[in-house]
Amino acid sequence: MTGGRQRARRGRSHLRRRPGHAVLAALLVVAAASGCAAEAGDTGTGQGAKLQAGQPGAPADAPAAGALGTRAAQAERAKLAQAARAVAAKKWGLASTPLAPPAPPAVKPHITTRKGFEVEGQDDSLPPVFTTVPTKDKVVFLTMDDGDDKDPELLKMMSELNIPYSAFLSDYLVRDNYTYFKDAEARGVTLNNHTLNHRYMPGLSYEEQKREICDQQDIIEKQFGKRPRLFRPPYGNYNTDTLKIAKSCGITAVPLWAEEAFPDHMEWREEDLDLHPGDIILTHFRGKKDWKGSMPDLIRSVMKTVTDKGYAVARLEDYV
Template sequence: MPIIGQIRQNDRRASGRWRQLRRAVGASTVVALAVSCAAVSGAGHLPDDRAPLDRPLAAAVEGLPLGEAQRVGAEYAAASLADYAHALERAEARRVAAAKRWGLATPPLRPPAPPPQKVELASTPGLIADAGLPPVVVRVPTDDKVVFLTIDDGWHKDPRFTRMLRELDIPYSAFLSDYVAKDDYDYFRRMHRDGAAVQNHTLHHKEMPKLSYAQQRREICDMQEVLKKEIGVTPRLFRPPYGAYNRDTLRAAATCGIEAVPLWAEEAWAEKFDWGRADRVFHPGDIILTHFRGPQEWGGTMNDMLRRTLKTATDQGFALARLEDYI
């Protein structure tokens, strides 16, 4: 159909909602939706967030009788969704091939759709909690079978690691310290463009309770400014070095715009996995800590760490999700 062919040619980009669709459903489900949409002959309503697509559609239906315009709209929706479904299928095929290439028996599980609203956090029992202070947590309260990969400091910058994350489409968060990240912020800018979240881990990686309140505030607030300048983001999350903090740390963090302090329930290494609980299994919402480290420190690579983490999560039926989608 010439009109639909023209629309397809003019529209090869999906909006934010369509890009997020692959998180919510598998490619086969999207194909089924496209087939169902193609069967519609009268509705043809477009998603409400596809403003960039209104112009070519409007041009296609301009001057047509109402019934014909509705038919073209329905065909347009089906064609656009089918194109997106095919793109998802190709992306999934690439991910399956990437899993094999990176030494995984099966591709990592896909996380479910993010919650429509972020969860309300309270400090994990036993950790400092008070009104006006950001909550300190080791896991996110959720029933979803998801865990969260977080990577600290920024010391070792291995392009093979970020390539593996990108090809497998793994969400993660980097908590950076300026004193080790500053020699190559381009590495972290590329990570951020790939979809990684970038958060605050202080300027100099000092043990916070050993510093005065004013010193702690400089460590946190100045790092906020560095990341705003270098990455273009102002972090909402802060992790104190070594997991060491006191009430002054949280007071200072609050004045810098920090909303939560995620610690961790497990720690991933290249050759082992440290469990925070006696049952040695993931619980929904667990936060995993690892570091930017190389073979000299670990006896293995960051790719080895990621491979171990993904296999452990997949074997237990967990997917890696984006921490910032939940808190």
């Protein structure tokens, strides 16, 4: 049985700017909050980049070396980082300040394929297909697909707000500007597999699927230095061959989505039309040429829903 069956819809307002001194104040607060974190190198997230406060994937309350490693100092750093996030939220026109996620779990949760999403011959050897990560933390995960719209304002916005997100890339949309995604990766974004050409997997032969999935693995590794662990099939459609091939070239999990975000609304998989701990939110790298809004507009909209419901955005790869 295949996963989600809906196709994502395609569809920039002027960004509210704060006076220069407010922006400078935010940067100073971030610098104070980061302290020794810049020297910590890999934070255990699997990224080689040195993540600092204000970058996705760098938890606001992550332990630091020396004096900042004390509990009181960590609490002060978290307070300062959240103050910086509040300033950034005003700068970028968010309705309220995003909540800070808890520290990542010491042990990642055990994930299994969601009931009803199994394939013929399903067993535990295949990568699990899921829409929600099992956790009691009041967190959700933001994911962006394809890679068409490459808005530099998105990179600035997410870094200043310190909101983590995961990218699932299709090479035919990314190859014209790998540099944009190298910048995103340097800011803490994990780059995952969404096939070469965004084709409907169950309609392809085994060899065609292998080219779409495994060749994209090779390209991402060559261009960005790391082979993905996560794969999302286009449109959420897959079959047994899809999962076997994905496993054969290094994929360990297949996250789909529980909600899909647009600049003007949210679409829900569950009948209660609500968020749940561990839900994965899908959206796309798309702008005004595809929908009524820019990437920053999209973030303003989805973060209002997330924050109003009392959730924080956490980093998917910290849990999967």
